[in-house]
Structure formats: structure tokens, C-alpha cells
Amino acid sequence: xxxxxxxxxxxxxxxxxxxxxxxxxxxxxxxxxxxxxxxxxxxxxxxxxxxxxxxxxxxxxxxxxxxxxxxxxxxxxxxxxxxxxxxxxxxxxxxxxxxxxxxxxxxxxxxxxxxxxxxxxxxxxxxxxxxxxxxxxxxxxxxxxxxxxxxxxxxxxxxxxxxxxxxxxxxxxxxxxxxxxxxxxxxxxxxxxxxxxxxxxxxxxxxxxxxxxxxxxxxxxxxxxxxxxxxxxxxxxxxxxxxxxxxxxxxxxxxxxxxxxxxxxxxxxxxxxxxxxxxxxxxxxxxxxxxxxxxxxxxxxxxxxxxxxxxxxxxxxxxxxxxxxxxxxxxxxxxxxxxxxxxxxxxxxxxxxxxxxxxxxxxxxxxxxxxxxxxxxxxxxxxxxxxxxxxxxxxxxxxxxxxxxxxxxxxxxxxxxxxxxxxxxxxxxxxxxxxxxxxxxxxxxxxxxxxxxxxxxxxxxxxxxxxxxxxxxxxxxxx
Amino acid sequence: xxxxxxxxxxxxxxxxxxxxxxxxxxxxxxxxxxxxxxxxxxxxxxxxxxxxxxxxxxxxxxxxxxxxxxxxxxxxxxxxxxxxxxxxxxxxxxxxxxxxxxxxxxxxxxxxxxxxxxxxxxxxxxxxxxxxxxxxxxxxxxxxxxxxxxxxxxxxxxxxxxxxxxxxxxxxxxxxxxxxxxxxxxxxxxxxxxxxxxxxxxxxxxxxxxxxxxxxxxxxxxxxxxxxxxxxxxxxxxxxxxxxxxxxxxxxxxxxxxxxxxxxxxxxxxxxxxxxxxxxxxxxxxxxxxxxxxxxxxxxxxxxxxxxxxxxxxxxxxxxxxxxxxxxxxxxxxxxxxxxxxxxxxxxxxxxxxxxxxxxxxxxxxxxxxxxxxxxxxxxxxxxxxxxxxxxxxxxxxxxxxxxxxxxxxxxxxxxxxxxxxxxxxxxxxxxxxxxxxxxxxxxxxxxxxxxxxxxxxxxxxxxxxxxxxxxxxxxxxx
Numbered sequence: 040x041x042x043x044x045x046x047x048x049x050x051x052x053x054x055x056x057x058x059x060x061x062x063x064x065x066x067x068x069x070x071x072x073x074x075x076x077x078x079x080x081x082x083x084x085x086x087x088x089x090x091x092x093x094x095x096x097x098x099x100x101x102x103x104x105x106x107x108x109x110x111x112x113x114x115x116x117x118x119x120x121x122x123x124x125x126x127x128x129x130x131x132x133x134x135x136x137x138x139x140x141x142x143x144x145x146x147x148x149x150x151x152x153x154x155x156x157x158x159x160x161x162x163x164x165x166x167x168x169x170x171x172x173x174x175x176x177x178x179x180x181x182x183x184x185x186x187x188x189x190x191x192x193x194x195x196x197x198x199x200x201x202x203x204x205x206x207x208x209x210x211x212x213x214x215x216x217x218x219x220x221x222x223x224x225x226x227x228x229x230x231x232x233x234x235x236x237x238x239x240x241x242x243x244x245x246x247x248x249x250x251x252x253x254x255x256x257x258x259x260x261x262x263x264x265x266x267x268x269x270x271x272x273x274x275x276x277x278x279x280x281x282x283x284x285x286x287x288x289x290x291x292x293x294x295x296x297x298x299x300x301x302x303x304x305x306x307x308x309x310x311x312x313x314x315x316x317x318x319x320x321x322x323x324x325x326x327x328x329x330x331x332x333x334x335x336x337x338x339x340x341x342x343x344x345x346x347x348x349x350x351x352x353x354x355x356x357x358x359x360x361x362x363x364x365x366x367x368x369x370x371x372x373x374x375x376x377x378x379x380x381x382x383x384x385x386x387x388x389x390x391x392x393x394x395x396x397x398x399x400x401x402x403x404x405x406x407x408x409x410x411x412x413x414x415x416x417x418x419x420x421x422x423x424x425x426x427x428x429x430x431x432x433x434x435x436x437x438x439x440x441x442x443x444x445x446x447x448x449x450x451x452x453x454x455x456x457x458x459x460x461x462x463x464x465x466x467x468x469x470x471x472x473x474x475x476x477x478x479x480x481x482x483x484x485x486x487x488x489x490x491x492x493x494x495x496x497x498x499x500x501x502x503x504x505x506x507x508x509x510x511x512x513x514x515x516x517x518x
Numbered sequence: 519x520x521x522x523x524x525x526x527x528x529x530x531x532x533x534x535x536x537x538x539x540x541x542x543x544x545x546x547x548x549x550x551x552x553x554x555x556x557x558x559x560x561x562x563x564x565x566x567x568x569x570x571x572x573x574x575x576x577x578x579x580x581x582x583x584x585x586x587x588x589x590x591x592x593x594x595x596x597x598x599x600x601x602x603x604x605x606x607x608x609x610x611x612x613x614x615x616x617x618x619x620x621x622x623x624x625x626x627x628x629x630x631x632x633x634x635x636x637x638x639x640x641x642x643x644x645x646x647x648x649x650x651x652x653x654x655x656x657x658x659x660x661x662x663x664x665x666x667x668x669x670x671x672x673x674x675x676x677x678x679x680x681x682x683x684x685x686x687x688x689x690x691x692x693x694x695x696x697x698x699x700x701x702x703x704x705x706x707x708x709x710x711x712x713x714x715x716x717x718x719x720x721x722x723x724x725x726x727x728x729x730x731x732x733x734x735x736x737x738x739x740x741x742x743x744x745x746x747x748x749x750x751x752x753x754x755x756x757x758x759x760x761x762x763x764x765x766x767x768x769x770x771x772x773x774x775x776x777x778x779x780x781x782x783x784x785x786x787x788x789x790x791x792x793x794x795x796x797x798x799x800x801x802x803x804x805x806x807x808x809x810x811x812x813x814x815x816x817x818x819x820x821x822x823x824x825x826x827x828x829x830x831x832x833x834x835x836x837x838x839x840x841x842x843x844x845x846x847x848x849x850x851x852x853x854x855x856x857x858x859x860x861x862x863x864x865x866x867x868x869x870x871x872x873x874x875x876x877x878x879x880x881x882x883x884x885x886x887x888x889x890x891x892x893x894x895x896x897x898x899x900x901x902x903x904x905x906x907x908x909x910x911x912x913x914x915x916x917x918x919x920x921x922x923x924x925x926x927x928x929x930x931x932x933x934x935x936x937x938x939x940x941x942x943x944x945x946x947x948x949x950x951x952x953x954x955x956x957x958x959x960x961x962x963x964x965x966x967x968x969x970x971x972x973x974x975x976x977x978x979x980x981x982x983x984x985x986x987x988x989x990x991x992x993x994x995x996x997x
Contacts, residue, residue, distance in 0.1 A: 287948045300777040469766045
């Protein structure tokens with residue numbers, strides 16, 4: 040049989056286990072779904088293919104967006120669900136599913152409060168504005184870590200005597216004779232480095248299966264089929280197990296895929312370290328704001344450095360090799376950021392003169408001087424004639440030693456596309472009908488973020504739709 | 519059973535007919551495939567769901583692109599496959615499958631010559647450059663009609679005693695026990711206005727099935743799932759039967775969908791007529807070049823009118839209602855185009871004064887005057903300060919009565935996305951493996967054009983990959 044295909048119930052010899060709800064994945068969405076399904080009275084099994092809970096969620100920085108919160112009021116910020124809706128559609132280039140966005144923004148405040156009051160998550164006492172949000176509405180979990188939220192979700196599960204079942208890999212969805220998803224074939228004792236290990240068991244899900252398996256940022260073959268630029272030459276900020284097998288199982292079970300080719304890249308990433316790393320702080324908050332991005336082959340700029348993520352990443356990919364992000368000592372000082380660790384790790388490099396920097400990165404020195412001269416003239420002229428980069432407060436001509444450099448090359452960060460759901464988190468087929476017994480939430484779904492996701496909207500998405508999926512699976516469907 | 523799903527061979531009671539190759543669709547791609555499969559010695563059945571052959575191909579204007587042709591040499595034009603490759607990738611924003619583009623550009627010249635020497639198609643003695651091509655490489659079939667090519671393909675089929683089978687609707691692909699596509703359930707005597715009519719027959723395809731069923735521009739539910747902006751409020755230049763059932767059948771049979779959300783809109787279209795109509799000649803060759811696009815609510819411009827199709831359409835959709843394209847008498851005269859028919863059909867309207875135009879379209883008159891004054895100043899300043907529109911040769915201030923107007927609102931024109939094929943036109947599944955016995959060519963496939971198709975590259979695509987599919991189905995596979 041082909042991999043990842045659907046299996047019909049009549050080919051199942053026996054059920055090894057029976058439960059009401061099976062949740063695939065133990066990140067933000069999966070744990071929210073499990074908790075709500077339990078609260079609604081269902082028995083729940085949470086499958087996690089790895090040896091620990093949390094998936095990609097646990098390495099996120101714990102930023103969550105919500106409009107109209109008390110924390111905003113305390114800081115005197117006026118905001119509304121409608122304003123957040125508009126921001127998300129603008130960032131998503133209008134490709135977002137408007138109904139799903141409405142559900143997200145309408146439930147964001149309650150869900151944020153739920154995370155505080157019910158789960159006990161603590162947030163920093165600040166409200167930030169991330170790129171693309173029209174007002175500050177982003178909150179950061181204590182320790183600047185998604186792990187802070189995940190741990191509280193696990194604590195709640197422990198209260199309920201619920202456990203995440205590790206090394207349990209979803210292999211196939213099972214389809215009943217009355218046209219529902221009614222279970223999962225699970226590889227037990229699974230080892231992702233040795234997939235032959237372990238044995239298969241059949242778990243019946245009387246009420247339904249919830250897909251909360253995350254995105255496919257690390258699945259080179261799958262992402263490359265959708266965006267041929269994203270070969271193995273492009274790293275990812277995701278963990279290596281962020282792969283597409285559950286998305287494939289869902290599509291093979293009839294689920295409609297939506298917008299799979301919309302994949303977000305982080306242009307702030309450096310090829311001189313693995314994953315997200317330490318470089319982005321320097322590139323995003325110093326280079327993009329105060330510095331310039333240089334094509335080392337020509338010594339010239341090639342883009343307005345304050346463009347959005349998508350524009351910067353697309354430009355980088357189109358020049359075909361890493362660029363050099365450059366800023367001077369004054370910019371580093373004025374920014375207030377401490378970049379010692381990125382210098383120690385040799386991701387950011389410090390040079391006494393511009394010539395040394397040019398020589399290190401093999402940039403034609405004369406051209407680089409010309410480029411900076413031209414850029415610096417913007418401050419006299421009041422306008423960046425070359426690329427129209429806004430001259431922000433505190434920005435100044437790049438003339439003060441030392442000089443700092445970083446190599447930049449985009450990394451896959453988030454997959455906006457996935458399987459189609461309706462506002463009840465029910466999975467929909469290619470005809471626009473629901474697939475009974477099948478639910479999904481979080482990065483595995485598509486349509487919420489359209490062509491580009493705003494920072495801090497992913498956790499909101501996971502919690503809001505995870506909770507909806509959990510509640511509905513427990514109540515709507517009987518397999 | 520759910521619609522459009524795959525059927526297993528062991529559930530088929532009897533085969534009503536047996537052939538080597540079944541081709542679904544009778545447009546450019548399907549007929550090319552049928553002819554080549556026959557030439558390779560296979561017996562072929564061509565299915566067409568409508569009552570006549572030609573699909574959407576027959577209403578195209580017959581433009582085909584190819585590099586390095588004799589016609590180019592005659593006109594002193596230097597071109598190469600490599601130049602065309604780069605143009606296609608640039609237009610496609612790098613999302614094109616590079617291997618498929620290579621096959622297209624490497625075979626374009628031969629295929630163009632095949633259409634002349636083998637099919638007998640006659641082309642106008644001119645080479646045009648359409649937007650996005652870096653040199654003139656576009657040829658237009660006689661009568662400026664895709665029908666000119668289709669008719670020659672049908673003549674060739676007649677020579678071979680091959681017929682297109684009308685009113686034959688593909689309902690399900692059939693999957694054999696040895697994991698191949700081995701046939702099709704066909705609704706015979708199909709009537710798309712009354713799908714209950716007719717009866718089902720099972721056709722066995724010993725060597726394989728070729729999908730050449732075209733795009734899904736008229737399938738509102740399917741396209742809206744991928745791009746929620748494209749509701750029933752958006753018309754299409756396609757025929758109403760350009761729907762997604764065969765794409766859905768392929769996906770349900772395991773085919774990988776690629777880039778379904780990349781759907782091309784024509785910003786030159788008018789909501790005051792159906793389909794492609796007569797307006798685009800005025801908007802594309804006069805308004806965009808010499809005139810301005812006005813938001814009737816504000817009386818202001820909102821875009822560089824010489825932007826690409828995608829930018830113009832996206833801007834129009836984001837203002838949320840039709841704009842007014844405006845040009846003056848001098849522009850119409852200088853352009854050399856005759857727009858009498860579009861005036862007769864009241865798609866383009868003529869006004870003695872600007873005030874009359876403003877009043878007719880309910881544009882704030884003062885604002886419109888301001889807008890034109892500002893735009894006209896560009897010619898003194900040598901630069902369009904508002905939107906950076908290039909001031910092309912012959913362009914002049916908009917001051918000469920009469921004034922002409924057209925309402926513009928984008929229409930769905932082409933679907934870049936579709937099912938994934940390899941360079942042999944074999945359909946690939948989600949794992950990147952081929953699905954044995956299943957081939958595809960033309961608009962039903964995805965990946966060739968990436969995010970945006972260049973004008974005149976579709977016919978090249980259909981002929982090149984149609985021929986490859988036909989040859990390979992006849993030779994590679996035995997079911």
C-alpha cells in the first residue's frame with residue numbers, strides 16, 4: 040500500500056484501543072484541543088511522534104496577539120477585533136479566509152484571558168507592536184518562551200490525569216463504512232531516525248480525530264514541490280520533525296489543501312548558524328532599521344531594508360546567494376541591543392575599518408564605499424533616492440567605526456497553507472463538504488493567515504482553533 | 519459514494535470498452551496528446567464533456583510563444599530558449615518548476631514548427647512582444663483565433679479516422695489492484711445543465727489516461743476555497759464549463775496539487791459585458807498606456823497603470839469596487855486602435871467634457887480635475903511623482919476632448935496551479951512518486967507558470983506537454 044493513504048475500516052482486523060477523541064500533536068493547538076475535549080466530557084488520547092511534548096511550539100518565543108485586553112487598556116492602547124482583522128487581511132494580501140479570521144479575532148481576547156485565568160500563564164507586563172500590527176497588541180509569555188505556555192497546558196493535563204503518549208506516530212487515518220474518520224493506525228514506540236522500529240496499533244476514535252500536527256517547514260520534498268526555490272539549500276527555523284505526513288494523510292482522506300505554496304521565510308536569518316539562532320536580533324533590529332543590505336558580488340544595495348519579510352526574502356532568493364547586512368558602531372550603540380553573544384558565536388563580525396569588512400566578505404571595496412556615500416547622502420536629501428527606505432528616528436549616516444557585518448540568507452519559518460477547515464474546525468473536502476469525524480487546528484490548517492502571517496498571530500490561532508476543535512469533537516460527532 | 523472519488527478496479531463489474539489511451543479534454547493539449555499517441559501506435563479515445571470540441575482553447579486569440587524561430591530571424595530578432603526561460607521565471611516570481619520550464623522552452627521552437635509543417639497552421643507574418651517577454655517572440659494564428667489551430671488538429675484527427683466523443687463526462691478514475699490508473703467511469707450522453715441525464719460506462723485504458731481538461735476559472739466554489747476574494751462577484755473570461763471536477767478526481771486518486779491559489783486575473787476587463795469582451799483593447803492599449811485609472815469614490819488614481827496584471831488586479835480588488843479607466847481623444851487617435859465597437863456596445867463611453875464623464879460615473883468632479891492636473895504635471899517634471907508610471911513615447915497630458923471612459927473590474931483569466939507532473943508529463947503523488955498510468959498536460963497541471971503566466975505561453979505549454987503526454991502514454995506504461 041502507498042504510504043500515508045487512508046485505510047477503510049473493513050480492512051481493520053481489530054481495534055487495539057477505543058477512545059472518544061484522538062489528538063495528533065502536542066503543541067499549542069493539540070494540548071488546547073485535548074484540554075477542551077476533556078472538559079466537555081470526552082476521553083482523549085494525545086499522540087506525539089517525538090520523545091517529548093511541545094513540538095515546534097516549545098521553541099517559539101511565546102508571543103501572542105489579542106485586541107481589547109486589559110493590558111492594552113492599562114497602557115492606554117485603543118484596539119478592536121475589527122482593527123486586528125484588517126491588519127491580518129492586509130498582511131495576508133487578502134487571501135485569508137475572512138470567516139476564519141473573524142473567529143480568530145473575535146475569540147482572541149477571551150482565549151488570551153483563558154490562558155491567564157484558567158491555565159495560569161504569566162506574561163511580561165508590556166504590550167509590543169510587531170511589524171504589520173497597527174497598534175501594540177502582542178504579549179510575551181514569561182521567559183520569552185513558548186515553553187511557558189506549554190508547561191502550563193501540561194500541568195492542566197496532569198490535573199486531569201491526562202498524558203501525552205510519546206513516540207506515537209500517526210500512520211493512516213481510518214475511514215468507516217458510514218463515511219467518517221473513525222480512527223488512526225499508530226506506529227507505537229516510533230523512532231523517527233529508525234522508522235522501521237516499533238509496531239502498529241489501531242486506535243478507534245468514537246467521536247473523532249483532531250489533527251494538530253503543525254506545519255511542514257522542515258519537509259524539503261513537500262515544500263519544494265509547492266515552492267521550487269525552497270530546496271535543501273534553504274535552512275529552516277523549525278525543528279527537523281516539522282514534516283508533512285499528517286497533511287498528506289488528510290489530503291489522501293479527501294481533505295482540501297489550501298494555499299500550500301504560501302510559505303513564510305525569515306530574511307533576518309544567518310547561514311552561519313543553525314535554526315533561528317542569535318543573528319536575527321542584530322539583523323532585524325539594527326541592520327534593517329539603521330544599516331544596509333549589500334550584495335557582496337556588486338557591492339550595491341538591492342532593496343529597501345525596511346520592506347516586509349516576504350519582500351526581503353524574495354529579493355534575497357532572486358539574487359541567489361547570501362547578502363551582507365552592515366551597520367556601524369553608532370547604530371549598535373543607539374539601538375540599545377547587546378550583541379555580544381552573536382559576536383562570540385561569530386555570526387556577527389566586528390571590523391575596525393570598512394576596508395577590513397569589505398575584504399572579509401569579498402565585497403568590491405570601492406563599490407561599497409560608493410554605495411554608502413550614496414546612502415549617507417539620503418540624510419542630507421531627506422529621502423533614500425535609491426530604494427525609498429524610510430529614514431527612521433535616530434537613523435544616521437553610516438560613518439562611525441567599528442563596522443559590524445552579518446551574512447543573511449532566508450530560512451523557512453512558517454507554512455501558511457494546509458488543510459481546509461470551517462469555523463467549527465471541521466476539515467472540509469474538495470467539494471466544500473465536511474469530512475465527518477475529522478477536525479484540525481493550528482499550523483496544519485490553511486487559510487487563516489493568507490499569503491503572509493503576522494508575528495504573534497500563530498499562538499492565537501493555535502489556542503483559539505485548538506479549543507474550538509476540542510469542544511466540537513467532543514460534542515458534534517459520533518462515529 | 520462521494521463525488522469525484524477514485525474507484526477500485528475490483529468494484530467494476532464489466533468494462534464497456536477497451537482502448538490503449540483515454541484522453542480527457544479536446545483543447546490544445548488533449549488533441550496534441552491524442553494525435554501523438556495515435557502516431558505512436560496506440561488506440562485512443564478522446565472524451566469531451568460538451569457538445570463541441572475545443573474547450574476554452576477555441577476562444578483564445580491563438581497567440582503562441584517560441585524562441586529562435588525562422589520568423590524571428592526574418593525580423594532580425596535575437597532570442598534563445600535561455601532568454602525565454604528567464605522571462606518565464608521572472609513573471610512567475612520564481613515559483614515555476616524549473617525543470618518543466620526548461621522542457622517548455624527547449625521544445626517550443628520544434629513544436630511551433632510542428633504546428634506549421636505537420637498540422638498546417640498558418641500564422642500572421644508578424645512577431646509581437648507581449649508584456650513580460652524581453653524580446654518579440656509571440657506569433658498569432660491566422661484570424662487571431664485559437665480556433666485556427668484547433669481546426670487543423672481536428673483535420674489531422676480526421677485523416678486518422680479519429681473522433682472526439684462529445685457529451686462524455688469523466689466521473690471517476692479507476693485504480694487497478696497493481697496500483698495504476700487503468701480506466702475511467704464516463705457519463706455518456708452527458709448534459710451539463712442536467713447532470714442526471716445519460717448513463718455510466720466503464721472504459722478501460724490499457725496504457726493510461728491523459729488529463730487535459732483545462733483550468734478551473736469558472737468553478738467559483740473551488741477557486742474561492744483557494745483565493746477567497748474570487749467569489750461569484752468576480753466574472754471570468756473562461757467558458758462556464760471550465761470547472762475542477764477532473765482536478766478533484768486526480769487529487770482524490772493521489773495526485774499532488776501544486777500552487778492552486780495562484781489564479782490570474784485580467785485587470786483590463788469590464789463588468790459591463792460578459793467574458794473577455796471588447797473592452798480590453800481600449801483599457802490595455804489606451805488607458806494603461808496613455809490614460810489613468812480613477813477610483814470613482816475619491817476621484818484619485820491608486821496605482822501605476824503600467825503595472826503587471828497581478829499588481830493591477832490586486833489593487834482593484836483591494837479598493838473593492840470597479841474603477842474608471844479614462845483617456846482623452848488624442849490618446850485614442852495616437853494609439854491607432856479603432857474602438858467603435860466597444861462604444862457601440864456601451865462598454866466604452868464617450869463624453870464631450872470631463873464634467874459629463876465625472877457626472878456619469880459619479881466621480882467627485884473637483885477631485886478628478888485635481889488628479890488630472892497633478893498627473894499632467896508629470897510631463898513637465900519628467901516623472902510621475904504619485905505612482906512612478908513610466909511616461910512612454912507619445913504619451914501626453916490628458917486635456918483633449920472628447921474624453922473616454924470604461925469601468926474596470928478584474929475577471930478570472932487563467933489558473934496557474936493544478937496537478938503536479940514531471941518532465942514526462944506523468945502525474946506525481948504527494949510523496950513525489952509517479953502515479954502509474956496517469957498523465958496530464960496543459961492548464962490542468964500546475965508549476966509551469968509559477969505565480970503568473972506570461973501572455974502567449976499557454977498554447978506553447980499545451981502543445982509541448984500535450985505531445986509529450988501522448989508519446990509517453992503510448993510507449994511507457996502498460997496497465
